[in-house]
Amino acid sequence: MSDLGDESTFEDTFFTVRRSSEGLYKDRSSKFFYFSFPVKNEEEIKTHLAELRKKYYDARHHCFAWALGKDADQFRANDDGEPNHSAGDPILGQIRSNNLTNILIVVVRYFGGTKLGMGGLIQAYKTSAALAIEANEIIEERVKISVSIQFPYPVMNDVMKLIKIHDLQILSQEMTLGCEMKLEFRKGLEELIISSLEEIKDLELTVI
Known part of the structure; x- marks a missing residue:
């Protein structure tokens, strides 16, 4: 990473x-x-x-x-x-x-x-x-970026590891058949965070 x-x-x-x-x-x-x-x-x-x-x-x-x-x-x-x-x-x-x-x-x-x-x-x-x-x-203050991500349970550890490493803020989360989260982070990290998320298998990402 x-x-x-x-x-x-x-x-x-x-x-x-x-x-x-x-x-x-x-x-x-x-x-x-x-x-x-x-x-x-x-x-x-x-x-x-x-x-x-x-x-x-x-x-x-x-x-x-x-x-x-x-x-x-x-x-x-x-x-x-x-x-x-x-x-x-x-x-x-x-x-x-x-x-x-x-x-x-x-x-x-x-x-x-x-x-x-x-x-x-x-x-x-x-x-x-x-x-x-x-x-x-x-x-x-910092300009913030928000993203919505959907992913299956097996990759939860990868997502949480990324959140912890970069101290991302979890705005909301929902666990049903799959997992969905809304995350927020400073704009200066946009390229790094989005590319890191996209490397996680079966994860779908939308910039809000």
Whole structure:
């Protein structure tokens, strides 16, 4: 069986935040409630935005930015009524400057009666986003691959040996007339793991 090699050479990692965070930043009577969330898809983003709009229904602005994908190649910034590029872009800028992805940052503003001006708005939203990240914890995650395998009982030992050697995660398993498992592992091991599984006699494999 092939050697695992140096895992530090795998280009399948990215940085995100561990949990949700929130706080309050004030500038000249305006209140900026900031939030950050780890997210995996746009559905999760929509859910968080809807919950905040319901909770802070009387706020004037719900500005946000998000990024998805290992290389943060999916992203969006929204000013929600603030002057163009004064809110969403500064928030997105903080996401990028921290090399984060799979993250949503929302800043909810209650206007305090004093206009901040373009520069003041940019600084307020930039600071709020930075504080949302600071209040959280940045972690390194790995892009994962999932496969489904079906195999007869006689090769169970070969499968379990492979799972143990490479510390594969068993997502589910079902033992009926034959055996079926769903496994998960880091993308950097994809070629090695799939080729090793395919060497096991009578095993059928499907990438999920």
